[in-house]
Amino acid sequence: xxxxxxxxxxxxxxxxxxxxxxxxxxxxxxxxxxxxxxxxxxxxxxxxxxxxxxxxxxxxxxxxxxxxxxxxxxxxxxxxxxxxxxxxxxxxxxxxxxxxxxxxxxxxxxxxxxxxxxxxxxxxxxxxxxxxxxxxxxxxxxxxxxxxxxxxxxxxxxxxxxxxxxxxxxxxxxxxxxxxxxxxxxxxxxxxxxxxxxxxxxxxxxxxxxxxxxxxxxxxxxxxxxxxxxxxxxxxxxxxxxxxxxxxxxxxxxxxxxxxxxxxxxxxxxxxxxxxxxxxxxxxxxxxxxxxxxxxxxxxxxxxxxxxxxxxxxxxxxxxxxxxxxxxxxxxxxxxxxxxxxxxxxxxxxxxxxxxxxxxxxxxxxxxxxxxxxxxxxxxxxxxxxxxxxxxxxxxxxxxxxxxxxxxxxxxxxxxxxxxxxxxxxxxxxxxxxxxxxxxxxxxxxxxxxxxxxxxxxxxxxxxxxxxxxxxxxxxxxxxxxxxxxxxxxxxxxxxxxxxxxxxxxxxxxxxxxxxxxxxxxxxxxxxx
Amino acid sequence: xxxxxxxxxxxxxxxxxxxxxxxxxxxxxxxxxxxxxxxxxxxxxxxxxxxxxxxxxxxxxxxxxxxxxxxxxxx
Numbered sequence: 001x002x003x004x005x006x007x008x009x010x011x012x013x014x015x016x017x018x019x020x021x022x023x024x025x026x027x028x029x030x031x032x033x034x035x036x037x038x039x040x041x042x043x044x045x046x047x048x049x050x051x052x053x054x055x056x057x058x059x060x061x062x063x064x065x066x067x068x069x070x071x072x073x074x075x076x077x078x079x080x081x082x083x084x085x086x087x088x089x090x091x092x093x094x095x096x097x098x099x100x101x102x103x104x105x106x107x108x109x110x111x112x113x114x115x116x117x118x119x120x121x122x123x124x125x126x127x128x129x130x131x132x133x134x135x136x137x138x139x140x141x142x143x144x145x146x147x148x149x150x151x152x153x154x155x156x157x158x159x160x161x162x163x164x165x166x167x168x169x170x171x172x173x174x175x176x177x178x179x180x181x182x183x184x185x186x187x188x189x190x191x192x193x194x195x196x197x198x199x200x201x202x203x204x205x206x207x208x209x210x211x212x213x214x215x216x217x218x219x220x221x222x223x224x225x226x227x228x229x230x231x232x233x234x235x236x237x238x239x240x241x242x243x244x245x246x247x248x249x250x251x252x253x254x255x256x257x258x259x260x261x262x263x264x265x266x267x268x269x270x271x272x273x274x275x276x277x278x279x280x281x282x283x284x285x286x287x288x289x290x291x292x293x294x295x296x297x298x299x300x301x302x303x304x305x306x307x308x309x310x311x312x313x314x315x316x317x318x319x320x321x322x323x324x325x326x327x328x329x330x331x332x333x334x335x336x337x338x339x340x341x342x343x344x345x346x347x348x349x350x351x352x353x354x355x356x357x358x359x360x361x362x363x364x365x366x367x368x369x370x371x372x373x374x375x376x377x378x379x380x381x382x383x384x385x386x387x388x389x390x391x392x393x394x395x396x397x398x399x400x401x402x403x404x405x406x407x408x409x410x411x412x413x414x415x416x417x418x419x420x421x422x423x424x425x426x427x428x429x430x431x432x433x434x435x436x437x438x439x440x441x442x443x444x445x446x447x448x449x450x451x452x453x454x455x456x457x458x459x460x461x462x463x464x465x466x467x468x469x470x471x472x473x474x475x476x477x478x479x480x481x482x483x484x485x486x487x488x489x490x491x492x493x494x495x496x497x498x499x500x501x502x503x504x505x506x507x508x509x510x511x512x513x514x515x516x517x518x519x520x521x522x523x524x525x526x527x528x529x
Numbered sequence: 530x531x532x533x534x535x536x537x538x539x540x541x542x543x544x545x546x547x548x549x550x551x552x553x554x555x556x557x558x559x560x561x562x563x564x565x566x567x568x569x570x571x572x573x574x575x576x577x578x579x580x581x582x583x584x585x586x587x588x589x590x591x592x593x594x595x596x597x598x599x600x601x602x603x604x
Contacts, residue, residue, distance in 0.1 A: 088604065166580075166581040167581075168581070301559060301561075305556070305559075316560050317580075317583075320560060320564070321560070321563075321564070321580040321583045322580040324564040324567065324568075324580075325564070325567050325568075325577065325578060325579060325580055325583070326580075327577075329568075330568070330571050330577055333568040333571060333572065334571075334572065337572060342572075346565060346568055346569060346572075347565075349564075349568055350561060350564045350565050350568065353564065354561065382561075386561060393543070
């Protein structure tokens, strides 16, 4: 069931009504039933995967939790008679036991994800490698089912397991409650990837109808639909032409693709998040924000602190930090300092962990070299910026007025926006070689004169371009206002203005939403990751 | 403490680490800085900071970080 389907709107209406009419203690049960009902539309096979994920996570988390309790009880009883070293040893042994259980859980969950998502990619590469060595036979590449949202719920669930292992949260005793945490339907399609300590208690708590919160949630849902249907899905039409006929659209059209895709993915992903967070808000549940005005970022590092925040923090907390501080990495740190000196040696483990993390981030986005190269290019930009930081600092010191000026700030933001857009175009062409050739064509093919004619061959007429431009302008203005103030909060005390604004928004969605003849309201881009 | 302040100043010479108390919350220390710091601490103090201890509360100030080092050394 697509978020953009009429069926989903009806489903939401019934859920909201039932949610505030049933006994409050049944609300979380209703949410679980609704989540499984929603997910069942993706196919019964998908239900099996999410059910098995929940069941394994339940057992693994409970086992680790029991380990924590046993350790605490044992230490309480024997603290007085144990030496410090003895206690240390006991704790280490218990931790090792819990780690083995955690490892089993991670292998199970990531194993399922790896098999379903990456088997085809691995076999294709193996076949290519064997072919290069003259092998005549090749492995047949199976077309495996990839359950909807599996990358998101597996990450959320493994995050939960690691948090239980680290005693940052307590294992759920009630399996049905854990099932709701794993399957909470608004975030099942494209995140945000929530932490158990942030979300679980809210899911199970009873919620009274709060007119302010409910209204605010509905307004945010509307805003999300505007971005998705009026902007993102309209751009999709042009993007298809630009990508499918890439060889005919080179030079200036590659720059157009970069700009259009930046607007599309922003409208699509943040629009989806608005719908997700809006639904949760209407149910009295606050989800973490996944975006904080990413296109205002002045550096790649800042951009990644503002874009898909929950994925970034997942990789930082559960991959980058553990990898950087694990024992082999500390040994490497000591070794590289001894051999290469402190200045260079200290960088080796940090940079190695960064490369691995970005490689995995790329791979998480999809089973393809374009995603891996995308991840590694992001990593390269971050590390080069890190190395150049002393130079930047010197520049800032020597030209303080210039570097603190409004214009310089905007220049840095535009530079970051274009750089990120350029790298992001690997998503579009899905072919590393083709993408690089297209980038090169921006320097070698001079077709600006042809632009006004060519732009009208992309499947959008003049009215569409005007709607797009106005839509993007509205999106930019709203983003700059919401960066400074809570717009919906301010509008709440101005009901007439509020009705006019959101009424206009609804009319704009109905009139200009890209679901008429020739268009299909499409799935969200991030749902495919 | 002096040794720690020296390491911190090496990362950001323009920051007064003896008084700042929102190093992570204010974005002065990012993840790359934190990991560099962990490896430097390992080299200087022979203390390994485990991943679960890498939380803003432990890295927001030099005092908090010193307390963490002492706690881990004690354990």
